[in-house]
Amino acid sequence: MNKLKIGQINLKNRLFLAPMVDVTDCAFRLLCREQGASMAYTEMLYTNAILHENKPTLNLMTIGGKLDRPLGLQVTGNNLNEFSKFSKLSVLQNYDLIDINCGCPSVKIVGSEAGSYLLSNPDKIASMIKVLKDTGLTVSAKIRLGYKLNNVMEISRKIEKAGADLLTIHARTSEQKNSEPADWSWISKVKREIGIPIVGNGGVVNGKTASEMLDIAEGAMIASAAIGNPFIFREILRFIRTGKEKEIIKKERVDSFSEYLKLAEKFDVFDISRVKYLGANFLKGFDGASQARSALMPLKDLESINDFVKKI
Ligand SMILES: Cc1cc2nc3c(=O)[nH]c(=O)nc-3n(C[C@H](O)[C@H](O)[C@H](O)COP(=O)(O)O)c2cc1C
Numbered sequence: 001m002n003k004l005k006i007g008q009i010n011l012k013n014r015l016f017l018a019p020m021v022d023v024t025d026c027a028f029r030l031l032c033r034e035q036g037a038s039m040a041y042t043e044m045l046y047t048n049a050i051l052h053e054n055k056p057t058l059n060l061m062t063i064g065g066k067l068d069r070p071l072g073l074q075v076t077g078n079n080l081n082e083f084s085k086f087s088k089l090s091v092l093q094n095y096d097l098i099d100i101n102c103g104c105p106s107v108k109i110v111g112s113e114a115g116s117y118l119l120s121n122p123d124k125i126a127s128m129i130k131v132l133k134d135t136g137l138t139v140s141a142k143i144r145l146g147y148k149l150n151n152v153m154e155i156s157r158k159i160e161k162a163g164a165d166l167l168t169i170h171a172r173t174s175e176q177k178n179s180e181p182a183d184w185s186w187i188s189k190v191k192r193e194i195g196i197p198i199v200g201n202g203g204v205v206n207g208k209t210a211s212e213m214l215d216i217a218e219g220a221m222i223a224s225a226a227i228g229n230p231f232i233f234r235e236i237l238r239f240i241r242t243g244k245e246k247e248i249i250k251k252e253r254v255d256s257f258s259e260y261l262k263l264a265e266k267f268d269v270f271d272i273s274r275v276k277y278l279g280a281n282f283l284k285g286f287d288g289a290s291q292a293r294s295a296l297m298p299l300k301d302l303e304s305i306n307d308f309v310k311k312i
Pocket of ligand 1: 018019020021022023042043044074101103104142170178201202203204221222223224225
């Protein structure tokens with residue numbers, strides 16, 4: 001597969017692990033990178049929480065060593081003055097790229113005029129990008145097609161003009177549910193209009209859909225289909241090479257969950273509810289998986305979960 005360059009970052013392939021709240025901590029990112037993801041992000045964090053050095057937020061900013069690269073820090077916010085202060089933090093230099101989340105539809109985020117609400121004000125997104133670019137950072141934005149109305153062309157043009165190095169398009173509006181099909185034709189339309197690399201997102205779930213996305217965009221970003229399934233990257237790469245994918249066997253799934261636990265402990269990002277959520281997704285697709293998931297839920301600490309995993 002061709003390589004891709006974003007600003008000064010050289011990527012080994014064009015497969016991106018999406019930022020995901022409660023999923024993409026450094027332990028999970030490392031598993032996906034091992035299987036072939038070339039780029040990954042922190043989950044979405046608030047700029048003001050970073051400015052106030054909020055403890056859980058700082059924990060979510062943990063980088064998993066040399067292998068956890070290149071790494072994007074994904075942030076959202078609503079206030080330009082705050083963005084300006086944020087852009088000067090020295091901690092930002094620890095990341096390869098800063099990604100502005102303009103796609104989160106959650107009521108809480110939208111209620112504070114951040115996330116996908118920003119799509120209703122493309123000039124504000126442009127100003128946020130400029131503030132970050134002025135400090136010499138590599139910057140991208142992750143958008144949807146629009147907040148209520150589809151204004152993706154206007155948003156994309158303004159993002160390019162503001163100097164962003166990359167644009168990720170999740171091809172749904174903020175009001176569309178993930179169960180509705182993403183409309184990739186908009187990714188093609190934007191691609192024809194702007195010159196910066198575009199990563200397409202929404203509905204990339206296997207080798208076939210990844211190949212189709214890579215025919216339209218420079219990169220393909222995978223979210224839901226990677227949860228508890230870091231192997232998706234390996235299988236997409238296999239599909240691109242051979243036209244085939246291999247089934248993931250039970251041992252791989254259980255070993256991968258066990259590896260996740262080790263990495264979470266090593267990098268001090270263990271969180272019991274995240275572990276259960278991820279565990280329930282790792283433990284799928286084999287005989288006895290549903291019993292294993294039920295047995296995981298009452299467990300209360302790392303030790304008991306480690307013991308349990310050894311016995312699956
Ligand atoms: C559990 C979960 C958490 C998510 N958290 C974020 C996030 O922190 N930042 C973000 O930009 N998008 C987030 N998303 C959206 C995904 O990155 C992605 O845009 C969306 O799920 C569509 O891609 P998919 O069809 O591959 O799932 C999240 C999605 C899921 C399922």
